[in-house]
Amino acid sequence: MYERADNTVFSTIFLIVAQTKLQKLRLIHLDYTTNQIAWPIQSTLEQMTIGDCSYHQYRIILCNSLGLRTLVIGDCIIDNIDPTVSSYALTTFDSTGEKLNNITTLDSLLLPFQSPFWLNNKKWFATCDYLTLITVDLSRNEIGDIGAQYLAATLQNHQTLTNLDLSYNRIGNNGMQYLNDAFKENKTLIKLNLKHNLGSYCIIVSASIQIRNDKAITKLNLMTNKISDTGVQYLADALQNNKVLTILELSYNQIGNNGMQYLSDTLKENKTLLELNLKGNPGSYCTIVSAAIQIRNDKTLTILKLSMNQIGHIGTKYLSDLLQTNQMITMMDLSGNHIGDTGAQHLANALQNNITFTELNLWHNEISHIGVQYLADMLRNNTAITSIDLSKNQIRDSGAKYLGDALQNNKTLTKLILDSYYYDDDHADKKTNIISDIGAQFLADALQ
Known part of the structure; x- marks a missing residue:
């Protein structure tokens, strides 16, 4: 690694590059006030990091580094654009310091991707068309919606790009939409980093790309x-x-x-x-x-605990439809969900012929004698349920009669809870289970 150096030091560095099998080099600073640099053609460099350089220096290095696969540029000073240099030779291109605030400067980066320079002029590749571009890092620039649109249009059909970093730019929701639409059919891009942009859909668009294409997540x-x-x-x-x-x-x-x-x-x-x-x-x-x-x-789920979730009768209908085809769940807790008589009806219909369900908790669900009648009818046929908790509902003697009649034919149920849960005068007016001697008689007759 070398900090800023004079021409003598550069000459030494270039000599080392030319005469050794050096594969990795990091230069923190080049003197970009002087465009002309002598760069050895015959080198074994595969990875290079440049702290800052001019576009002309970048071109000279790239043109004369035939084995280079990774080039990281911290701050590339672009003034006059020469579109003849192609970045197809790169595996990783990092331009963390470049200021890309309009289409012209984006052009300087993206158009070279499609240049035939290396293939036609240099005739580099004998066994393949080109080395693959895998990562493009354009973070911490000033790319806005227009730049994102251009970038999306250029890269949407790219077949090798897997990582695109656009974090810390100025892309809004319009730009996010361009990117999302462009990469919707792309099957290669796995990671699109959009953190700290202006748009509110950054996380969502990034996640959508990953969900579609990352086969390991x-x-x-x-x-x-x-x-x-x-x-x-x-x-x-x-x-x-x-x-x-x-x-x-x-x-x-x-x-x-x-x-x-x-x-x-x-x-x-x-x-x-x-x-x-x-x-x-x-x-x-x-x-x-x-x-x-x-x-x-x-397929391993056997116990479903959904207590105190304000599910209501609409949610219960949705669950009941699913339970009709499920033969794995054995216990469900729906306590405190305000399912009411309509919800009780949905459950009764779903469990009518279920042979795996054994325990149902309907504590505190505003079920009256109407809902109890649906459940009682279900118990006449169901041979699997062993426990039902109907405590703290609104069951009276008529509801107890429905249950008593059902139990005369049901030999499976071993636990039926009808507790009111209120024992003090302060709650005497609450509409919870109130079963009198008459209701108790109905239940007792069933248990004989």
Whole structure:
């Protein structure tokens, strides 16, 4: 490694490069006030880092380094552009110091990618068309939406680029849309770094690229990223055909019910995702959508705990439909979810002929004698359920009669909980289970 050096030191360096088998060289500073440098043609350099240089110096080095695969430039001073130099010879191109604030300077970087200079003039490659471009680093520049559009159009069909770093630029949501649309069909790009740009969809567009193309990723954490319903559409589209992702963390974002619907519709045919965490989002269907994914795809799931999640009867209907085809779950806790009589009806329909379900907790769900009748009818036929908790609901003597009649034919149920949970005068007016001697008689007759 050499800091800023005079011509004598450079001459020594170049002599070493020319006469040895040096493969890696790092020059912190070149004197870019002097464009003319003597660079040896015969060198074995494969990797080189330049702290700063002029575009002319960059061209001389590249033209005369036939084995170079990696070139890192910290600050390339571009004044007059010469489009004859191609960057196809690079494996990694890092221009962390270049200021790319308009199409002209982007042109200087991107048009050379397609130049026939190396193939036609230098005739470098005998066994392949060109060495592959894998990484482009354009971070910490001033690229805006127009630059992103140009970049997207140029690289959208690139077949070898796997990493594109555009972090710390000035790309807004329009630019994010250009990038997303351009790379939607690209199957090669794995990592698109858009951190610290102006657009609010940076994280989403980056994640969508990775979900589509990274065949090794099984877990993705996107919690607390202010992802909205609009942003989650990008994710939903990318997840549609994903076959490797098993865990997706989206908790504590800003996803509402519209976003939940996008995810639910898209993931209906997905058989790979096992866990989708939507906790802490404003949408009321978070728990249901997460549970639906788990019920459909997790073949080891036997216990489903969903207590105190405000599921309601609509969410219960969604769960019930899934339970009709599930033969793995044996226990479900829906306590404190306000499912009401309608929710009880949905569950009763789903469990009518289920042979694996053994335990159901419906504590504190505002179920009256109407809902109990649906459950009682289900118990007449079900031969698997051994325990039902109906405590702290709104069951009266008529509900007890329905249960008593059902139990006369049911020989499987071993535990039935009908506790009211309120023992003091302060809660005497609450509408919880109130079963009198008459209701107790109905139950007693069934137990004889």
